[in-house]
Amino acid sequence: xxxxxxxxxxxxxxxxxxxxxxxxxxxxxxxxxxxxxxxxxxxxxxxxxxxxxxxxxxxxxxxxxxxxxxxxxxxxxxxxxxxxxxxxxxxxxxxxxxxxxxxxxxxxxxxxxxxxxxxxxxxxxxxxx
Amino acid sequence: xxxxxxxxxxxxxxxxxxxxxxxxxxxxxxxxxxxxxxxxxxxxxxxxxxxxxxxxxxxxxxxxxxxxxxxxxxxxxxxxxxxxxxxxxxxxxxxxxxxxxxxxxxxxxxxxxxxxxxxxxxxxxxxxxxxxxxxxxxxxxxxxxxxxxxxxxxxxxxxxxxxxxxxxxxxxxxxxxxxxxxxxxxxxxxxxxxxxxxxxxxxxxxxxxxxxxxxxxxxxxxxxxxxxxxxxxxxxxxxxxxxxxxxxxxxxxxxxxxxxxxxxxxxxxxxxxxxxxxxxxxxxxxxxxxxxxxxxxxxxxxxxxxxxxxxxxxxxxxxxxxxxxxxxxxxxxxxxxxxxxxxxxxxxxxxxxxxxxxxxxxxxxxxxxxxxxxxxxxx
Numbered sequence: 293x294x295x296x297x298x299x300x301x302x303x304x305x306x307x308x309x310x311x312x313x314x315x316x317x318x319x320x321x322x323x324x325x326x327x328x329x330x331x332x333x334x335x336x337x338x339x340x341x342x343x344x345x346x347x348x349x350x351x352x353x354x355x356x357x358x359x360x361x362x363x364x365x366x367x368x369x370x371x372x373x374x375x376x377x378x379x380x381x382x383x384x385x386x387x388x389x390x391x392x393x394x395x396x397x398x399x400x401x402x403x404x405x406x407x408x409x410x411x412x413x414x415x416x417x418x419x420x421x
Numbered sequence: 422x423x424x425x426x427x428x429x430x431x432x433x434x435x436x437x438x439x440x441x442x443x444x445x446x447x448x449x450x451x452x453x454x455x456x457x458x459x460x461x462x463x464x465x466x467x468x469x470x471x472x473x474x475x476x477x478x479x480x481x482x483x484x485x486x487x488x489x490x491x492x493x494x495x496x497x498x499x500x501x502x503x504x505x506x507x508x509x510x511x512x513x514x515x516x517x518x519x520x521x522x523x524x525x526x527x528x529x530x531x532x533x534x535x536x537x538x539x540x541x542x543x544x545x546x547x548x549x550x551x552x553x554x555x556x557x558x559x560x561x562x563x564x565x566x567x568x569x570x571x572x573x574x575x576x577x578x579x580x581x582x583x584x585x586x587x588x589x590x591x592x593x594x595x596x597x598x599x600x601x602x603x604x605x606x607x608x609x610x611x612x613x614x615x616x617x618x619x620x621x622x623x624x625x626x627x628x629x630x631x632x633x634x635x636x637x638x639x640x641x642x643x644x645x646x647x648x649x650x651x652x653x654x655x656x657x658x659x660x661x662x663x664x665x666x667x668x669x670x671x672x673x674x675x676x677x678x679x680x681x682x683x684x685x686x687x688x689x690x691x692x693x694x695x696x697x698x699x700x701x702x703x704x705x706x707x708x709x710x711x712x713x714x715x716x717x718x719x720x721x722x723x724x725x726x727x728x729x730x731x732x733x734x735x736x737x738x739x740x741x742x743x744x745x746x747x748x749x750x751x752x753x754x755x756x757x758x759x760x761x762x763x764x765x766x767x768x769x770x771x772x773x774x775x776x777x778x779x780x781x782x783x784x785x786x787x788x789x790x791x792x793x794x795x796x797x798x799x800x
Binding site for chain 1: 658750
């Protein structure tokens with residue numbers, strides 16, 4: 293699956309779409325595929341602060357728990373409530389099924405994240421293909 | 422390129438290439454390169470509960486004991502009473518250490534008088550074989566490791582019989598649970614067909630020659646035969662969630678070298694009245710001193726949260742009382758379930774407990790096990 297060129301990516305397999313001061317965050321198709329059937333999303337509450345590189349929640353598949361790392365710092369302004377009842381939406385369309393929206397405290401932070409091409413290369417290296 | 426000489430190569434079943442071709446996700450399972458899932462764990466789990474699924478379980482081991490004292494050897498090494506077995510019958514049993522804890526759990530098949538087959542777990546194959554070999558020494562019997570001679574396939578689910586029936590001349594309806602017969606399967610004569618499994622569902626395990634071509638042919642014929650029932654290949658992921666719903670023990674979790682038979686709740690398969698066997702004395706001690714101090718119980722999460730292996734269990738006063746040994750979402754039951762060891766005096770159904778899921782205490786309650794029991798056959 294192609295990684296959207298307008299998103300930025302972390303080495304922990306989150307994506308972020310930045311629009312002005314707002315960042316929309318999810319996990320990549322590669323991440324959902326390695327996790328398998330996702331059954332639980334533990335998202336932060338609206339108003340919580342997240343810090344770049346730190347854990348902000350988790351996703352769980354039947355098999356395993358995986359931490360979520362914030363791609364940027366900021367304040368959570370919205371969480372995707374739909375994922376509470378339908379976490380499998382992430383499996384169906386990882387690049388659309390966003391987990392949270394953040395008001396960025398420092399929009400420049402996103403610049404240091406991977407581009408789609410770099411992330412693609414990173415994943416290829418990680419899987420040895 | 423890695424040229425590390427220290428990491429031992431993963432072992433492969435004869436179906437390894439077939440799994441990879443099917444696009445299975447592969448994992449290292451006790452030193453074996455095994456499929457964890459193909460189409461998806463939940464779909465595979467549901468296929469076994471409602472239709473039929475096919476598993477490659479060739480990584481499991483097979484030890485044969487043959488000779489005039491093979492029964493005596495089995496009676497000495499295994500805790501269940503193998504003298505009760507008739508030819509063509511199998512029983513769940515376990516090999517114990519002298520302290521009454523587990524070497525492994527096994528299925529003993531009586532092939533004929535003086536001829537027994539013990540099916541053992543993959544991760545403990547070498548240990549088990551040398552354990553049997555050493556402890557059978559004083560008996561007149563020959564111990565052989567046939568593990569690599571067989572590809573073992575498990576066909577599991579309510580439609581397993583109809584699926585396999587298309588491929589064999591044996592009337593499968595005449596094989597009762599935990600019995601077996603020999604017959605022609607996929608044109609292969611004298612194939613062992615056992616009504617056994619590890620899913621909590623009806624099903625069969627067949628043992629076919631382990632060459633790659635035969636293994637692949639049988640695998641594909643079973644998939645073809647089960648097509649109309651929605652058969653899917655199933656990986657170790659579904660195997661684990663299926664066995665957990667049925668509360669079947671997994672070595673290293675509910676049973677191990679530090680867990681005894683009473684703690685594991687497997688004493689119904691332990692028959693001290695048959696006479697002494699390895700571990701029986703220690704087990705008598707356990708009873709004499711008032712029974713086991715901890716007990717395996719079933720937990721169901723009440724609040725949102727999934728208990729996982731190793732998570733702590735707490736009482737209402739946040740006092741640590743035990744540990745989860747297997748925990749997972751249960752795809753068929755659609756609940757989050759767990760097996761945990763807790764002190765025996767806490768064991769009361771519906772009692773409220775807590776599982777620490779990372780930083781949060783999540784409410785759980787004790788429930789009877791097995792969590793899932795297959796519906797009785799209609800007709």
